[in-house]
Amino acid sequence: MAVPVDGGIATVDQLPRAPIPRRRSGLRRITQGLGELDAELFEAVAHSPSRLLDTTMPVLTRAADYSRLWLALAAVFALTGRPATQRAAARGVASLGLTSLLTNLVIKRIRPRARPNVSLVPLLRRAHRLPLSNSLPSGHSASAAAFATGVGLESPLLGLPVAGLAGLVGLSRVATGAHYPGDVLAGLGIGTSIAVLGAKLVPPIAAPPPQRAEMLRVATPARPDGAGVTLVVNPASGNGRAGDVAAQVRTALPAITVVELGPDDDLAESLRNAADSAEVLAISGGDGSVATAAHVAVERDLPLAVFPGGTLNHFAKDIGCETTAKTIRALSEGTLSRVDVVRFNDETTVINTASIGAYPTFVRRRERLQGKLGKPVASAYAMVMTLRREQPVRIVYDNKTLQTSLFFLGNSAYQPDGFAPAVRHRMDDGLLDVRILETGRPWSTLRIVAALLTGRLQRSRLYHELRVPQFRFSAVDGPIPIAHDGEVDSPCAEAEFTACYRALQVFRPLR
Incomplete structure (x- = not known):
């Protein structure tokens, strides 16, 4: 179709086209909308006239600087002398340290975000020292959530008030003008996630199960x-x-x-x-x-x-x-x-444990290193060294033959599950706790270490766990030494262990 134009006639295809406005992607519009909502929430908190916020928020945010608040709480927990509380303090500090490292060195560098306009915050409420680093995420909030989650994993009763305090620290970062609410939510999510992942690598010691029978x-x-x-x-x-x-x-x-x-x-x-x-x-x-x-x-x-x-x-x-x-x-x-x-x-x-293969060597290596490297890394390193250097043994039990370097047998059920048994909550269940790592399959060392690092050892086909009243095995290649309660017995080719239910009278505090 031809249409008249200045200086002649042109077809429709030759006419200049008006620029078509570029549509913003849905994700970009959502992100912009969330950013606007975040800014509005910040302004709402900043403009709220509250004497309580003016007096408490600056004090709380300063207390959390350099994690001083959480380290002080951990010291108090450690001084109680209660094992569960001390474990809560240790897990909380470990989670906090790892979270702080990852947040400040890695996550804060992913997406730049400017700090809020601190002039909107009342002068009395403003933080005395305004950070210059990236605003997203809030490092204070991430550390607070990591510590609170770590404490709660070992001691739920302690974790509840600590989690409330962590939430108030997050609020203080908004109220004093240091962060947007979205920064705080991101920090809380990061800290919680890292602490939970840490619990997959090093499972908490489970609380005593409900008593099904009272101690006699x-x-x-x-x-x-x-x-x-x-x-x-x-x-x-x-x-x-x-x-x-x-x-x-x-x-x-x-x-x-x-x-x-x-x-x-x-x-x-x-x-x-x-x-x-x-x-x-x-x-x-x-x-x-x-x-x-x-x-x-x-x-x-x-x-x-x-x-x-x-x-x-x-x-x-x-x-x-x-x-x-x-x-x-x-x-x-x-x-x-x-x-x-x-x-x-x-x-x-036997009153505690018995083992064959290199289990005692594995324990000694792990305990020697865990103070410097932390338990997950020390366990993985000790496992690799043990599986590489120690001579495995072949045993037959329940009509099947397998090769193992790590065999553990306990008097009554131990906690936690996996290959780091630590404590017994009962000693009169009439059961043997048997745990075996199978090392005779292809790539067994790599598979075991990977399962250990990812917290999936209990699901590995190379890990065998039994709770039985009696256990018997035979050594395929001749007599092997068996260690029990810190002593090494004479080598034997046939071993039979039987749980003797409530056989020993012992003086003990009755709870």
């Missing part, structure tokens, strides 16, 4: 002066600590009989001699000595009192007698209960 209380007379109690002391335990324990016990229980072993005395024989005349058999030594005493106590059907005199004292801690004073009080008040023990090949009593 055994009637026994109170012994406020220690009459009828014979204490056998192994002075070699705990670098001489057992001897110090004996002196403390003599003072608190003057009627107690104390037998100190000489360098040539046999522990088992001395315990049996003591049991001939004792109403209560007591032991001061490490877990190996306690296991021997438990064997004699079960054999003679005598109550056992355990005074922590070794280096680690796992059994004493798990029955609630981690201090000498607690055992003394249990004897004085006559609080006696029953716990399980494990019978190994009908000859040996």
Whole structure:
């Protein structure tokens, strides 16, 4: 079609076209809308006349500078002496440190955003020191959320008030003009996410499950002066600590009989001699000595009192007698209960754990490094070194053969799940806790370490976990040494472990 134009005739296709306005993408319009809403919310908070905000928000935001508020709370939690509270403090600080590092060095550099117009904020409410870094996200809020989430994962009762305080810190960043509300929400989300991911790598120790059966209380007379109690002391335990324990016990229980072993005395024989005349058999030594005493106590059907005199004292801690004073009080008040023990090949009593392969080496490597590297990295490194350097063994159980370098067996169920068992909440469930890492499959080392780092070890096909009353295995390639309660037994080709339900009477605080 031709149309007249100045100087001649042109077709429609030759006519100049009006520019077509470029449509903004939906995502861009949403982002712009959220930014406008964010600015309006900031102005609403800034313009709100509140004496409470004027007096509290600057103080709170200054307290959170350099994470001083959270580090002070962590110190208070650590000083309580309660294991769950101390774990909450440690997890909170670790989560905070990792979050602060990632937020300030990585995330803040992703998308630049200018700080709000601080002139809109009342002078009394303004932060004394305005940051110059990128506004998105709020580093204070990220650290606050990470600490609160870390604390809550270990101790929900503590986590609730700390989470409220973290929310107030986030509000203070808006009220003092340092951040937009969106910056704070982003920071809270980042801190929470990092803490939760950390819990996947290092699972929190689970709270004790609901009691399905109360601890069995055994009637026994109170012994406020220690009459009828014979204490056998192994002075070699705990670098001489057992001897110090004996002196403390003599003072608190003057009627107690104390037998100190000489360098040539046999522990088992001395315990049996003591049991001939004792109403209560007591032991001061490490877990190996306690296991021997438990064997004699079960054999003679005598109550056992355990005074922590070794280096680690796992059994004493798990029955609630981690201090000498607690055992003394249990004897004085006559609080006696029953716990399980494990019978190994009908000859040996196990009170804590048994293992084959390189499990003890793995634990020593991890504990040596975790103070410097943190538990996840230390566990991964120790796992790699153990799987690379230690000779695996082949065993047969339940009609299947597998190769393993790491085998753990516990007396009663341990927490948490995975290959870092730490504590028992009950010691009378009649079960063995068996955990095995299979290393004979293709790429097994890489697969195990990847599963460990991603918190998915329990779902790996290379990880086997059983809770059973009895466990038996055979060594395919000949006798292998078996470690139990810190001692190494003679090599054997056949091993049978049986849980002896409530076989041992033991003095302990009854909760």
